[in-house]
Amino acid sequence: MTIQLFDTMAGAARELAPLEPGHVRVYSCGPTVYGPAHIGNFRSFLFDDLLVRYLRYRGFKVTWVMNVTDVDDRIIKGARAEATTIGELSGRYRKMLVSDMQTLGITMPDFMPKATENIPQMVELIQKLLDGGHAYKTDDGSIFFRIASWPEYGRLARLDPEGMKVGERIEADNYGKDDVRDFALWKGPKPDEPSWETSIGPGRPGWHIECSAMSMRYLGPSFDIHTGGVDLVFPHHTDEIAQSEAATGQRFVAYWLHNAFLQMGGQKMAKSLGNIERVGDIIDRGISPRALRLALISAHYRMALSFGEDSLQAASSAVDRLDALFAALATYRCDCADDATLAGLLDGTNAAFETALDDDLNISPALAALFDLVRELNRRVDARVLSTADARRAAAFIRDLDRVLGIAPTAEAALEPDLQEMLDERAAARAARDWAGSDQLRVALAARGVLVEDSRDGQRWRRAD
RNA sequence: GGCGACGUACCCAAGUGGUUAAGGGGGAGGUCUGCAAAACCUCUAUUCGGCGGUUCGAUCCCGCCCGUCGCCUCCA
Numbered sequence: 001m002t003i004q005l006f007d008t009m010a011g012a013a014r015e016l017a018p019l020e021p022g023h024v025r026v027y028s029c030g031p032t033v034y035g036p037a038h039i040g041n042f043r044s045f046l047f048d049d050l051l052v053r054y055l056r057y058r059g060f061k062v063t064w065v066m067n068v069t070d071v072d073d074r075i076i077k078g079a080r081a082e083a084t085t086i087g088e089l090s091g092r093y094r095k096m097l098v099s100d101m102q103t104l105g106i107t108m109p110d111f112m113p114k115a116t117e118n119i120p121q122m123v124e125l126i127q128k129l130l131d132g133g134h135a136y137k138t139d140d141g142s143i144f145f146r147i148a149s150w151p152e153y154g155r156l157a158r159l160d161p162e163g164m165k166v167g168e169r170i171e172a173d174n175y176g177k178d179d180v181r182d183f184a185l186w187k188g189p190k191p192d193e194p195s196w197e198t199s200i201g202p203g204r205p206g207w208h209i210e211c212s213a214m215s216m217r218y219l220g221p222s223f224d225i226h227t228g229g230v231d232l233v234f235p236h237h238t239d240e241i242a243q244s245e246a247a248t249g250q251r252f253v254a255y256w257l258h259n260a261f262l263q264m265g266g267q268k269m270a271k272s273l274g275n276i277e278r279v280g281d282i283i284d285r286g287i288s289p290r291a292l293r294l295a296l297i298s299a300h301y302r303m304a305l306s307f308g309e310d311s312l313q314a315a316s317s318a319v320d321r322l323d324a325l326f327a328a329l330a331t332y333r334c335d336c337a338d339d340a341t342l343a344g345l346l347d348g349t350n351a352a353f354e355t356a357l358d359d360d361l362n363i364s365p366a367l368a369a370l371f372d373l374v375r376e377l378n379r380r381v382d383a384r385v386l387s388t389a390d391a392r393r394a395a396a397f398i399r400d401l402d403r404v405l406g407i408a409p410t411a412e413a414a415l416e417p418d419l420q421e422m423l424d425e426r427a428a429a430r431a432a433r434d435w436a437g438s439d440q441l442r443v444a445l446a447a448r449g450v451l452v453e454d455s456r457d458g459q460r461w462r463r464a465d
Numbered sequence: 466g467g468c469g470a471c472g473u474a475c476c477c478a479a480g481u482g483g484u485u486a487a488g489g490g491g492g493a494g495g496u497c498u499g500c501a502a503a504a505c506c507u508c509u510a511u512u513c514g515g516c517g518g519u520u521c522g523a524u525c526c527c528g529c530c531c532g533u534c535g536c537c538u539c540c541a
Contacts (some may be wrong), residue, residue: 011469028541029541030541031541032539032540037541038541040540040541041540041541042541043541044541045541047541072539073539074539157468157469157536157537158468158469159467159468159537160467160468207539227541228541229540229541230469230470230535230536230541231535231536231539231540231541232540232541233469233536234468234536234537235537235538236540258541259541260470260471260534260535260541261534261535261541262541263534266533266534267534267535268534268535268540268541269541270540270541271540272539272540294489295477298477298478298489299477299478299479300478300479302470303470303471303478304470304471304534304535305477305478306476306477306478307477308476308477310476310477310490310491311476311477311490313476313490313491314476314477314489314490314491315477315489315490316490317489317490317491318488318489318490320503321489321503321504324502324503324504325503325504327503328503328504356479362479363479364478364479364480364487364488364489365479365480365487365488367478367479367488367489368478368479368487368488368489369487369488370488371488371489372487372488375504375505378503378504378505379504379505381504382497382504382505383505430499433499435499435500438499438500439499439500439501442500442501442502451502451503452501452502453501453502453503453504454498454499454500454501454502454503455503455504460502460503
């Protein structure tokens with residue numbers, strides 16, 4: 001079975017066939033670090049993470065690049081407001097970004113380049129476009145891409161280039177353009193704005209050029225997958241394609257993948273709409289990071305996903321269910337024969353899981369396969385038809401699937417000595433039928449974040465997180 | 466106005482031209498249990514926005530209508 005991915009350019013799912021067999025090169029449009037990212041942004045990064053995790057799970061080598069935009073209008077404005085530098089401001093929020101990514105279990109990209117550290121690469125690209133007649137300079141030192149020089153312009157977004165001439169708005173900033181549709185590759189210097197001295201003149205980069213320059217730097221002029229939110233289809237990715245392909249003469253990207261928005265209150269989550277939530281705030285409310293992660297990946301990436309208190313609660317409960325199973329499997333002891341049908345059960349689950357994800361990362365049936373297995377394993381634990389080794393095997397199997405999902409509890413570390421002592425005392429109390437003492441210790445352990453449950457195999461415990 | 470998508474139970478959310486419409490959450494009842502928790506069992510959409518059409522048969526295909534959302538401007 002092969003992996004199908006929905007390519008925006010084709011408007012259809014296409015079989016993944018990397019340019020270099022066995023090695024997939026992925027570029028994800030990362031955030032502009034002008035402030036703390038919200039969970040809508042993280043839905044995108046979690047989609048990227050799921051994609052990369054699954055490709056690796058399926059045996060591909062993956063080189064993953066996610067850019068961080070650290071110079072733009074909002075950063076400049078923010079730095080000015082705080083009387084600090086764009087480097088200080090963007091550095092601060094970049095740290096917060098990485099911290100939130102770690103909280104959510106997002107794999108660290110192989111490269112997270114900053115725009116400001118790739119100015120020479122951008123300049124080189126812009127020079128090529130100037131040389132090729134695809135770009136021109138205006139009086140203020142800005143350089144624009146000439147859309148009229150690129151007939152393919154707008155194909156990704158299915159835009160009619162002629163139609164764009166009607167009803168467009170002219171930014172006061174951008175006087176001097178030959179055509180209002182032309183976009184900035186390079187912005188001429190202005191007082192109070194950071195500026196770089198370069199061979200194409202002083203100024204700072206336009207928005208789109210950084211992604212072309214950085215993706216090509218790390219992945220080559222032509223690579224496999226480029227991801228981003230649907231809002232980036234136009235103009236960002238449209239412009240990236242034009243400038244990249246005009247400069248290199250090669251196809252820029254083989255598969256364009258776009259994720260839908262996270263919604264809250266029936267609208268997309270957006271800072272401008274004021275309906276945002278941040279990772280830190282949600283964790284501070286006592287929601288576990290894994291529950292938040294599950295809530296944000298639980299629907300297909302191209303479908304709008306509703307977020308709210310209900311979805312967080314549902315995800316929390318689902319994660320608890322998984323945790324309880326792991327605790328039960330870890331505690332389970334049965335000196336009985338191996339379950340002859342376990343291997344078949346696991347194989348079936350594995351097949352359903354991969355079939356689902358192979359189909360454009362269709363996560364819902366994949367999760368259904370996992371939770372079907374959870375129920376079946378609970379049944380077998382209750383019925384005591386598994387051997388002790390079976391229980392280990394089952395847990396290991398789920399951990400293997402979890403390389404993709406990232407929602408299982410971390411392998412249980414031993415309890416702190418004092419907590420273990422309480423647990424032992426409680427076992428003794430129970431043996432002595434000292435229910436009052438036993439209940440008291442259970443409450444005390446819960447207060448320390450350890451949930452204790454009694455089972456036929458003795459006490460089970462799991463972290464509350 | 467142009468382009469794109471969506472509308473499935475109380476909530477979230479899969480899915481298929483035809484035997485029981487996934488899964489998670491929630492709710493009701495039950496089993497187990499010193500208690501608690503967990504788990505398991507049963508029930509919770511004769512129905513898939515509405516109206517037509519194609520078909521032996523449509524939730525799934527086509528058309529229209531209604532509703533919602535997104536992009537067309539910074540945006541994940």
